[in-house]
Amino acid sequence: MADQTLDAKGLNCPLPILRAKKALQTIAVGGTLEVLATDPGSVKDFQAFCNTTGNELVESGTEGKVYRFVLRRRS
Secondary structure, three states: OOOEEEEEOOOOOOHHHHHHHHHHOOOOOOOEEEEEEOOOOHHHHHHHHHHHHOOEEEEEEEEOOEEEEEEEOOO
8 A cells, every 4th residue: 555645647748647746746765646637748748757757656556447556755
């Protein structure tokens, strides 16, 4: 279970990433953030976001039309 959940369903790029970035700042290093999104572009967006920021994409998957990502804050 993640430390915090961000519901970004219904938001289009770049809003899920921007909201996740802001939410990660409130989580302690090593903590996790679960993001729920419906934008199909978010799959590539969150992979790129983690690669460029140094955060870890711990888990990703889909449940129906909802994409789920679990990010671990690294810095």
